[in-house]
Amino acid sequence: MQTRWDVVVVGGGHAGAEAALAAGRLGRKTLLLTRELSTVGRMSCNPAVGGLAKGQVVREIDALGGAMGLVADRTAIQFKVLNGSRGTAVRGPRCQSDKVLYAAEILRVLRASPNVTLGEGTAAGFFVKDGRLAGLTLEDGSTLSCGAAVVTTGTFLRGLVHVGDTRREAGRWNEPPARALSDALSSLGLRLGRMKTGTPPRVRAGTVDLAKMARAPGDERPVAFSFRSRDEAFPRQRQVDCWLTHTNEAVHDLIRESLPLSPLYSGRIVGRGPRYCPSIEDKVVRFADKPRHQIFVEPEGLSTDWLYLNGLSMSLPERIQESIVRMISGLERAEILRPAYAVEYDIVFPEQLDVSLETRALPGLFLAGQINGTSGYEEAAGQGLVAGTNASRAVTGDAPLRLGRHEAYIGVMLDDLVTLGLDEPYRLLTSRAEHRLLLGADTAYARLTGIALAFGLVTEREADPVLEAEARVARVSRALDAARVRPDRATKERLAGRGVSLTEETSLGGLLRRPGTDLDSIGELCAEMLDAGAARDLEELRPEERDRLVADLRYEGFLARERDAVARVARSSERAFPEGFVFAGLPGLSREAVEKLERHRPRTLGQASRLQGVTPAAVTLLLARLLAARPEAAA
Numbered sequence: 001m002q003t004r005w006d007v008v009v010v011g012g013g014h015a016g017a018e019a020a021l022a023a024g025r026l027g028r029k030t031l032l033l034t035r036e037l038s039t040v041g042r043m044s045c046n047p048a049v050g051g052l053a054k055g056q057v058v059r060e061i062d063a064l065g066g067a068m069g070l071v072a073d074r075t076a077i078q079f080k081v082l083n084g085s086r087g088t089a090v091r092g093p094r095c096q097s098d099k100v101l102y103a104a105e106i107l108r109v110l111r112a113s114p115n116v117t118l119g120e121g122t123a124a125g126f127f128v129k130d131g132r133l134a135g136l137t138l139e140d141g142s143t144l145s146c147g148a149a150v151v152t153t154g155t156f157l158r159g160l161v162h163v164g165d166t167r168r169e170a171g172r173w174n175e176p177p178a179r180a181l182s183d184a185l186s187s188l189g190l191r192l193g194r195m196k197t198g199t200p201p202r203v204r205a206g207t208v209d210l211a212k213m214a215r216a217p218g219d220e221r222p223v224a225f226s227f228r229s230r231d232e233a234f235p236r237q238r239q240v241d242c243w244l245t246h247t248n249e250a251v252h253d254l255i256r257e258s259l260p261l262s263p264l265y266s267g268r269i270v271g272r273g274p275r276y277c278p279s280i281e282d283k284v285v286r287f288a289d290k291p292r293h294q295i296f297v298e299p300e301g302l303s304t305d306w307l308y309l310n311g312l313s314m315s316l317p318e319r320i321q322e323s324i325v326r327m328i329s330g331l332e333r334a335e336i337l338r339p340a341y342a343v344e345y346d347i348v349f350p351e352q353l354d355v356s357l358e359t360r361a362l363p364g365l366f367l368a369g370q371i372n373g374t375s376g377y378e379e380a381a382g383q384g385l386v387a388g389t390n391a392s393r394a395v396t397g398d399a400p401l402r403l404g405r406h407e408a409y410i411g412v413m414l415d416d417l418v419t420l421g422l423d424e425p426y427r428l429l430t431s432r433a434e435h436r437l438l439l440g441a442d443t444a445y446a447r448l449t450g451i452a453l454a455f456g457l458v459t460e461r462e463a464d465p466v467l468e469a470e471a472r473v474a475r476v477s478r479a480l481d482a483a484r485v486r487p488d489r490a491t492k493e494r495l496a497g498r499g500v501s502l503t504e505e506t507s508l509g510g511l512l513r514r515p516g517t518d519l520d521s522i523g524e525l526c527a528e529m530l531d532a533g534a535a536r537d538l539e540e541l542r543p544e545e546r547d548r549l550v551a552d553l554r555y556e557g558f559l560a561r562e563r564d565a566v567a568r569v570a571r572s573s574e575r576a577f578p579e580g581f582v583f584a585g586l587p588g589l590s591r592e593a594v595e596k597l598e599r600h601r602p603r604t605l606g607q608a609s610r611l612q613g614v615t616p617a618a619v620t621l622l623l624a625r626l627l628a629a630r631p632e633a634a635a
């Protein structure tokens with residue numbers, strides 16, 4: 001293996017793949033170093049991509065030139081938009097993936113990437129020159145030198161797998177942990193923590209009675225994640241159903257009786273688990289009054305008979321797991337192919353990173369994915385893309401890509417991680433985004449294509465069709481607003497027939513702003529009133545673009561107010577503290593605020609304002625201080 005690289009990415013999971021692809025797209029000579037190439041792109045847990053907030057992230061990754069959305073589209077066996085009947089901003093595209101095909105396709109995309117080389121090996125440490133990362137040492141004693149590195153080791157750092165009271169060192173089922181890297185990170189002065197996550201049992205399809213379960217089909221009209229899927233056969237795979245069953249009181253009684261045998265409850269697991277993806281033990285304890293919990297039975301792929309029992313993650317002993325599974329309707333004869341298990345692992349507390357994902361302790365060293373305390377493929381992939389981009393830019397001394405909270409869910413996540421820190425695995429939720437109205441999955445390209453182009457993450461050729469589609473929506477919107485509809489008798493009657501009442505003159509856009517009116521109900525009128533160009537534009541809009549057009553018209557007042565608010569906050573919150581700014585001793589700041597500010601060292605006033613203990617009054621004081629230091633910036 002060559003020994004000098006621009007960027008080395010450690011780990012071939014979801015963060016590592018996007019990091020390497022981004023660095024490769026930016027023209028850096030990139031090595032993706034991972035323990036085993038056969039595990040690249042592996043879905044450690046659920047066979048699914050997307051969901052609420054996560055689906056938005058997949059679109060953002062796609063807009064920034066990443067692979068996750070396109071690979072998900074090519075390998076999905078069911079598509080479903082969550083919250084499909086609600087406003088477009090909160091809809092979450094999701095798919096059920098064929099795990100085998102997904103991993104194979106990620107590997108194929110990586111292999112096809114011109115600047116990316118794949119190599120097997122286990123990173124064990126770092127070497128430093130002139131205060132910067134200069135390379136990596138491997139477990140076999142070899143070394144690699146590089147301009148920058150992105151470490152994405154997932155759940156592998158001192159990984160410990162638990163099933164009941166059995167535990168063994170592993171990063172995932174039957175995969176050895178990474179032992180040396182934790183010490184290497186600690187010796188750089190980074191503070192490490194311990195977290196835990198869990199996965200449910202897998203059962204054999206032929207031993208399950210689906211007739212006793214409710215069918216959970218996908219959407220009749222599948223919606224792709226990726227813009228690029230327009231140019232491909234879609235959906236590419238045969239589409240299948242999932243199934244729904246439930247736990248019951250008897251199951252809950254057995255879980256309650258068995259709690260002393262659960263390493264989570266007996267104290268053998270010390271790491272904190274994800275509150276938003278709780279184990280069944282947690283659900284039974286925390287929601288004691290609920291008589292049943294949903295279990296989605298999800299196929300792991302077309303060529304495998306493994307079924308994933310979504311909702312039944314636990315770490316009880318295997319024999320109890322078997323009893324629990326067999327007490328559930330439809331699973332009475334189920335054969336468990338792999339028991340549920342929990343894994344504990346080391347993380348690096350993310351407040352020690354810049355929002356570019358570079359560690360403050362060692363310039364040139366970037367971290368992304370589960371190692372930063374997040375959980376989920378999408379969260380990992382979004383971070384990987386940003387870290388790969390910024391590692392590449394660090395090599396050439398360019399300013400990093402920093403996504404704002406109003407620009408992307410990825411921006412919300414990165415800001416939360418580095419500003420707030422965490423004490424449990426972090427998962428993206430729509431409620432974490434104060435500007436979620438602006439961050440719908442349908443607006444990802446409008447928000448991010450310009451940034452992707454400016455940073456070289458997509459080429460003009462790739463961006464052009466995306467920008468043209470955006471422009472088409474805007475043209476149709478303008479044309480609809482320009483077309484006047486007069487309340488003459490014939491028009492009133494025609495519209496009444498479609499359930500639309502017309503009392504005064506308005507525009508086609510005005511009609512669409514009324515709840516209950518959609519493009520179908522005024523379709524004939526549009527065909528007659530729009531000029532040929534606008535009519536053609538309208539016809540070419542995809543269903544999702546039509547929905548967005550209407551939503552934009554209907555909510556334009558809210559959206560304008562939201563954009564104003566963003567601009568107002570941005571004007572002051574983007575003000576940066578000068579290098580080495582001393583918070584201690586500033587008159588008027590409470591001791592708690594000073595302690596938080598010194599510990600987290602926010603880069604900007606906005607980041608400072610989100611720290612717990614930093615009150616609005618403290619923010620005003622800090623702003624005054626910044627303005628006093630640079631009065632010319634007050635404008």
Ligand SMILES: Cc1cc2nc3c(=O)[nH]c(=O)nc-3n(C[C@H](O)[C@H](O)[C@H](O)COP(=O)(O)OP(=O)(O)OC[C@H]3O[C@@H](n4cnc5c(N)ncnc54)[C@H](O)[C@@H]3O)c2cc1C
Pocket residue numbers: 010011012013014015016033034035036039040041042043044045046121122123124152153154155156157171172177178181197198199277341342343368369370371374375376377380
């Ligand atoms: C048991 C389990 C349960 C989970 N449950 C959930 C859940 O309920 N909900 C959810 O959202 N997410 C869950 N996840 C998390 C999800 O799998 C991860 O969030 C996601 O895969 C993280 O991506 P990543 O790229 O950070 O790490 P991973 O996908 O774990 O990839 C890490 C990669 O690094 C490689 N590697 C590790 N150490 C080294 C080294 N020293 N040198 C070279 N290569 C190395 C590994 O071989 C692997 O390829 C679970 C994961 C596990 C294991």
